[in-house]
Amino acid sequence: MTVPQSNGVSKSLPSALPLVQKLSKDHDNVLKTFRLLIADLCQQFGGGHPGGAIGMAAIGVSLWKYIMRYAPHTPNFFNRDRFVLSNGHTCLFQYSFLHLTGYEAMTFDQLKSYHSDRADALCPGHPEIEHEGIEVTTGPLGQGIANAVGLAMATKNLATTYNRPGYDVVSNHTWCMIGDACLQEGVALEAISLAGHFRLNNLTVIYDNNQVTCDGSVDLTNTEDVNAKMRASGWDVIDVEDGCYDIEGIVGALEQARNAQEKPTFINVKTIIGLDSHVAGTATAHGAAFGPQSVANLKTLYGFNPEEHFVIGDAVRKFFQDLPARGEQWVQEWNQLVSDYTVKHPELGAEFQARVRGELPANWEQHIPSSFPEKPTASRASSGLVFNPIAKEINTFMVGTADLSPSVNMIWPGKVDFQHPDLRTTCGINGDYSGRYIHYGIREHAMCAISNGLAAYSPNTIIPVTSTFFMFYLYAAPAVRMGALQNLQGIHVATHDSIGMGEDGPTHQPIELAALYRAMPNILYIRPGDSEEVAGAWMAAINAKKAPTIISTSRQALPQLKQTRRDGVARGAYVLEEDEFATVTLLGVGAELSFALDVAAQLRAQKGITARVISFPCQRLFEQQSLEYRRETLRRHRGIPAIVIEPYAPNGWERYADAGINVNRFGHSLPSKAAYKFFGYEIDALTTKVVRYLDQLNGDEYLRHEFVDL
Amino acid sequence: MTVPQSNGVSKSLPSALPLVQKLSKDHDNVLKTFRLLIADLCQQFGGGHPGGAIGMAAIGVSLWKYIMRYAPHTPNFFNRDRFVLSNGHTCLFQYSFLHLTGYEAMTFDQLKSYHSDRADALCPGHPEIEHEGIEVTTGPLGQGIANAVGLAMATKNLATTYNRPGYDVVSNHTWCMIGDACLQEGVALEAISLAGHFRLNNLTVIYDNNQVTCDGSVDLTNTEDVNAKMRASGWDVIDVEDGCYDIEGIVGALEQARNAQEKPTFINVKTIIGLDSHVAGTATAHGAAFGPQSVANLKTLYGFNPEEHFVIGDAVRKFFQDLPARGEQWVQEWNQLVSDYTVKHPELGAEFQARVRGELPANWEQHIPSSFPEKPTASRASSGLVFNPIAKEINTFMVGTADLSPSVNMIWPGKVDFQHPDLRTTCGINGDYSGRYIHYGIREHAMCAISNGLAAYSPNTIIPVTSTFFMFYLYAAPAVRMGALQNLQGIHVATHDSIGMGEDGPTHQPIELAALYRAMPNILYIRPGDSEEVAGAWMAAINAKKAPTIISTSRQALPQLKQTRRDGVARGAYVLEEDEFATVTLLGVGAELSFALDVAAQLRAQKGITARVISFPCQRLFEQQSLEYRRETLRRHRGIPAIVIEPYAPNGWERYADAGINVNRFGHSLPSKAAYKFFGYEIDALTTKVVRYLDQLNGDEYLRHEFVDL
Incomplete structure (x- = not known):
């Protein structure tokens, strides 16, 4: 038949x-x-x-x-x-x-x-x-x-x-x-x-x-x-x-x-x-x-x-x-078929066989821009700048969103939807089954569970990419977990992270969700701080052949920082500003990374305090570095207190810092800047907290033994 | 009409x-x-x-x-x-x-x-x-x-x-x-x-x-x-x-x-x-x-x-x-109706008005057993011993499960299902709408979202109780979060926590999930260590009028400990065994609490090392205690290192401990005892790790500044 x-x-x-x-x-x-x-x-x-x-x-x-x-x-x-x-x-x-x-x-x-x-x-x-x-x-x-x-x-x-x-x-x-x-x-x-x-x-x-x-x-x-x-x-x-x-x-x-x-x-x-x-x-x-x-x-x-x-x-x-x-017998028939096919269609056959082996084209990194516009850019937009040229050229990536196409910037020029071809006629949809852009609908959980199926078809033959607001990866968490448990590569582009996402309010502002993904085994949760770090995040994600990655990006525009390096992301944390005689280390993360640099500048200018600044996009990648690298990056053994600045629940940062300017309550519906202000994330207020902590440290020996919420 | x-x-x-x-x-x-x-x-x-x-x-x-x-x-x-x-x-x-x-x-x-x-x-x-x-x-x-x-x-x-x-x-x-x-x-x-x-x-x-x-x-x-x-x-x-x-x-x-x-x-x-x-x-x-x-x-x-x-x-x-x-006018008509109703049905009217005010009967705590059988008891069973007498007597509680009735022990004698009454005839179900036991089906997420609706009807008029395996509260997490965000009281009975749940394997063994709920604002995540602490967990949960609680219990039988106290749970952490001259503090948690006591005993008997032992069922409740209480409980300012023993991801424990015997990978399908052994949770192995750490501390000053995974 x-x-x-x-x-x-x-x-x-x-x-x-x-x-x-x-x-x-x-x-x-x-x-x-x-x-x-x-x-x-x-x-x-x-x-x-x-x-x-x-x-x-x-x-x-x-x-x-x-x-x-x-x-x-x-x-x-x-x-x-x-x-x-x-x-x-x-x-x-x-x-x-x-x-x-x-x-x-x-x-x-x-x-x-x-x-x-x-x-x-x-x-x-x-x-x-x-x-x-x-x-x-x-x-x-x-x-x-x-x-x-x-x-x-x-x-x-x-x-x-x-x-x-x-x-x-x-x-x-x-x-x-x-x-x-x-x-x-x-x-x-x-x-x-x-x-x-x-x-x-x-x-x-x-x-x-x-x-x-x-x-x-x-x-x-x-x-x-x-x-x-x-x-x-x-x-x-x-x-x-x-x-x-x-x-x-x-x-x-x-x-x-x-x-x-x-x-x-x-x-x-x-x-x-x-x-x-x-x-x-x-x-x-x-x-x-x-x-x-x-x-x-x-x-x-x-x-x-x-x-x-x-x-x-x-x-x-x-x-x-x-x-x-x-x-x-079926195996032999198929092997023969592929062999004949490769003779008949050499280029396609070679590509197909590379897909079967789970190999990406050797030049995939070349599609990533070597530099980025200097103007403030939302890291969700940076993510598109980095990835869309790759997605356009390389069939391996199947990219989807849970109905947030206008927000997540995952559409490349000429993208074709994955759809039944008849929908072209009935609904005017530009799609067929060769399409690699998937409209998952408002189905975050199925999106990630289905993407596990795409990845499980054969190792790295398809690399699924999903996207929605970071908060909604809580809906999808059981499936994201199953991907991590199965060593399945999959890249989850989580936009609108932190209170900076603004007026959508506490239902949409992730406070505690990073704690889950930082604790979850075998997954990279990366918060890049600007376009350069977004490039590093994508490289880490594409190189993680046996683990999923969450790339956590901002809704709002972020300043582009001259000190950031894409290769720094691969190490989880790295020094942005060094000073041998610093009295404090500031850990900056993701959308709020520039705050750490600005606070350091203000400390120096107004208080005569010298601060080291670390960019800390990924705890898991940092844990994979040598003990020496980790110690030299943090320098806590030299008695220099470290303070993390991140408007998330502090849980987990206690490993790397002595104090934190974090958020221990749910968010608040305010436009982005007003939300930051409401929670004390303005340079003056942050600087004051750092200075006060350093003063307190001198007066209270106990504080040295405790993580302090500033 | x-x-x-x-x-x-x-x-x-x-x-x-x-x-x-x-x-x-x-x-x-x-x-x-x-x-x-x-x-x-x-x-x-x-x-x-x-x-x-x-x-x-x-x-x-x-x-x-x-x-x-x-x-x-x-x-x-x-x-x-x-x-x-x-x-x-x-x-x-x-x-x-x-x-x-x-x-x-x-x-x-x-x-x-x-x-x-x-x-x-x-x-x-x-x-x-x-x-x-x-x-x-x-x-x-x-x-x-x-x-x-x-x-x-x-x-x-x-x-x-x-x-x-x-x-x-x-x-x-x-x-x-x-x-x-x-x-x-x-x-x-x-x-x-x-x-x-x-x-x-x-x-x-x-x-x-x-x-x-x-x-x-x-x-x-x-x-x-x-x-x-x-x-x-x-x-x-x-x-x-x-x-x-x-x-x-x-x-x-x-x-x-x-x-x-x-x-x-x-x-x-x-x-x-x-x-x-x-x-x-x-x-x-x-x-x-x-x-x-x-x-x-x-x-x-x-x-x-x-x-x-x-x-x-x-x-x-x-x-x-x-x-x-x-x-x-409708308000007045209703007030008059309730007034007339209370005259006609005085007892019912009084109860109804107390429900409207969100009040529990004053004697609710008296239904909790004052003591428990000394034989080893799974804390999921203890939970039933504590709560089912309350649920039986007090209409306020509506109790449900996502199809795990045989596992979660939430059925009280004479319970009636919440069902359409016609199902008595068509399906032989013992239920009507006055029933307070809800078969939610295999719908964990809806269970918790529906329970938010039960709680939101009017403050504390209904206290919803849900139940399933702890791991499946990841399916329900978005709804649990919405309960916390809305200050809705709701009690989630999470059974089968930790690798001790055994052969169901890594898909069912929660490793990182506690990190989410410990980081989530306005929720109590409580892991009681034995029946006495289960009593304390329920009391804390029922007293938390503006927050949900997760009571996290074991599948397997746990020894009943003479040192535990229900009033200790309310403080989040408390001293089980004190010693003024101790060289180390052991933090024990939930199903593995007895391990901390056993390790302390072995340290003393075999190594001459004196350990303090803390039971630490709830981080959030501990944070609500005075600074003095917290410091005196942990005594880290006295230079006594603290080691936490819990087969979960360590994230968050770094705040309270200097080292941890935790699990940084997914679980493994083995029967309970074999699973504990596989991950090194046996008294000998645990004791050896503690001793080795104390030795290392003497030789490596840096370790004092770092959380160490043992």
Whole structure:
């Protein structure tokens, strides 16, 4: 069957239904074996989540045996179908199929180490991207389905960019399992809406509809018409009534979904949680082992020996044994295809292969201006000056915003939107799937979760860039965290940081949010102070191949400082103004960096006090420097007190400073300058605080032992 | 018309339509005056959000003149209708109607100070709860509609609890304006789904359907069938085609919504953003002033003098002038009703009036056990021991969970669910609207945003309690923040804190989240160490009348410590073990508090080192103590180094400690004890680190000036 896709891809995939019918006699044994395996694994640990995995057994057989294109012995085969387990607590479902289908790392020993004390186990409590056969780390509900949307968008973009007639070098499908929970989480609902808008016909969501969550029946909290809601959101819906046994029905639905023409597909599969156990159909089956007697009873019911555990019979092994070879054949076919394609389209082929390897063009840094206008410039505008020339030239970057295009300055000349091409006609939108500018809508959380999917498609093949006000990265924080946890490169352009953003007021003025991102592992939170530092921030972000970065910029214009250096940003903090005989060190940060310089000047001019000035855009990068560099930069060991100036909560600065001029309350709705004045961020007031502190230090020896809020 | 409600309330409200028809000749002038006022206010500032407010003018006239029951001169009239502007950036819409309808604080001068530099302005960039006539602070999109769901739930609960035949002491309706954005935000979608499930017929959402957001046409990012989606979610839908002028049609729709029998109502009102201006119907009308010429043109078009600004003619003043008196009449009727009710139902009336005043029964603390079992107890279980007796007895508490009832221990004997009563029959659920246990579903963000609405109904009349794993309070963080910003009491029971939660792994193990909540203004983040401290945490939380609290508890059993004191928690940190000649101070926290005691014992026994031990459950409460208390507790000025032991990111502890045994990376999926071991949280390993640090301190003078990660 040839399936034309709206992105121009066509793919020929034979129907698996004849094979399903031929092997149907084996299914009963396979399903029983699988279910007992899950029950045994949970019982061994005395916990875990058996019910969902058992209920989804027939779905798993349908996917891994009959539908998905993947290669167990080449887990990272580029054009593999992506599978996302959004209901990640049912991880044993995936682990067991990885074992059965021949993923080499997932040995039987590893599988049986589920929830054991071994630190190198491949069976953590939720799937983790580090391990073979796992596409994304899931667990926090709703993330996985948003990731899947991103994975499907990655396919669309790469396929439309690189496929040529006869050479569909990118043609994979994305399959996503969800449970009742994912249909309640906001991030999933945002992503569902956007996937419908984008008409991602290469995305299939399979709903394990068992109508049970931790609290009991879903009726306790959700009585909506799910199918109608999905249809209203632009999805095709297929029902499967007997999801526990009807493999033929499931495979038929999955094939229909794979062949979808215009929309993503939602397959509503009715299952029974903890099928055939004494807790079948109840919440008790969700998150606890069944108990030894119940597991034994289940074995007896299934005609197995209740004394034996972890039994996988030869027939079951045989049922799955052809899958690695089948996968290697696909790998070889694809390798040949890419090889032929590169002969036919040498330039495109070379670019494609570099993308596959996750390489940027060697000259990417050359697109960054070597200098900037001297006039005061908002650092959000600087960010555009730095990045838009890169985005224009390099396909790797997919750039989006949560409906703040006029504010975040991420539009490059000639940008094309990522959109279904038909919207050109119906809505007059300049877009198709090769577009790399994504209108995410007012969906900050999905934006970042989807961007994790874009990044997870293959390491550094796509570098997603998101943008919104810094404050709204609190909405997106769970997804930003998941990116950091998964070592996924992604660049978050956060504008309107600090009280300087002005009259939008305390709901929009971030006070405490930097404390979160400075504490979060494996993410760079960078506040550059002017255009030159913005260049340094972008360079650090693009060079951080295994971590996300937040570039935190100002709404208001900032003076351009002659002392700043882009290479200083890479070290986290560096000296702007040095003096061997200084009596105080001022730490300046981001939008308020110039305040530190101005205070130093006023201290010198009016008080005869000499101050060193440090620019401190990124704590994490500074922590990565040598102890010597850090000590020499701060010089606290020389007894020189350090004072940080930043209108954020001080938390975390106590590590680098003896005192701080910070903000310990929520903001206030005032225009930018008035807001700074209201909170005491004027040069006179700041200078007075510094002088008073230095005076106090002489009189109160205790102060030396304490961080002082000035 | 008498409207029986499913909660048993009946209300008699005459139709306003005859009055609408009588006054229809005035509408044109009122609408034009209003629109020009908005245009002038934005033009004066040179910014702001004129377009939406102008497009919604007829909706506003319909609401404030014809539909809503409120009292401008008694803004906090208890039984007033609640109005929520979820699209808070259109705040001028609300401010202008507050002025026109006679709210005394909103003088013409105040209105004209919109976005000025005056710090006492009542017209901040988004509505703020502190000001007359504002029910909740909005701005971050999607929050307001979720708040509105909470406000409507508050009405249902209070009405069902206190109303008696002939005495509907609580009968108000909740009206919520939203724009296109709120229909995209996840938190709104969660709340919409739950409101449909709860069949909140006392909630009406009015959709300002102008099909424009910042990026341009909504088609760029959303092409779903909104009405179908709302119907699928359990809402009635009414369309109004001409939302710019058709006041009669809008009033009719609003009346139909107010009389809804079984469902919340979604009124889809088509409007034109920036109507009649040169940017009408475009994104440019959204967030910028029109420009002086355009404003002048608009005045000419409307037959006004283009040279005059801020003109509100006598006819318009007269149109609104009867509203304060009408409101006072409603206030008097309600006061009389409550008075009669209290005569007829003395006990209930007294309780109701105490609720109105926001008072708890004087004896609430007596429900807390005076002692606890000595056996190891998970602090999540301790939390249930402390709080469930209170929740059982005191109606003030409405308690919910995001689908973690089996894990969070918040169920008291005899609890009744908050549910539509018909679900008893259809789903076998033990609930009605008097129920105070809320199954929020897997909707953490909406849970906390809705709880803000419950709290905002009237100060401390309802104290909402939410619960889920600590990690998932990152999903809810934007709403938790809004509670803190609004000084709303709310208690968040966060279980499964720290790596001790075990095998669910790094997605569920909070490392950096405490740093956020310790930095966030006006919230208490408390980690109690055992049952006694859990008692102290709850007391602090219930006593915090103007702030939310997070009580952070363990999944795993904790030893019960003889040194802990509930009154110590109120001081944030206190001495557990004192020694005048100690060489080191150990700071213990929450689930790991016992580690500090055990390390101290081992230091003494094996190394001859004497340690002081401090329990440090809450940084914010500690900061509220006197300088003397803080210094005497920490004794760092005496040169005694302090070491904090907590498997979280260290950020913020640098203020209180010289060194820390913390975690600077994401967690690891291992059972609780193995996870602690993996990260070095065993007594031997911890003791070794302390000893090594004390040795190093002697050899390296620099270390005294630095926070050291051990």
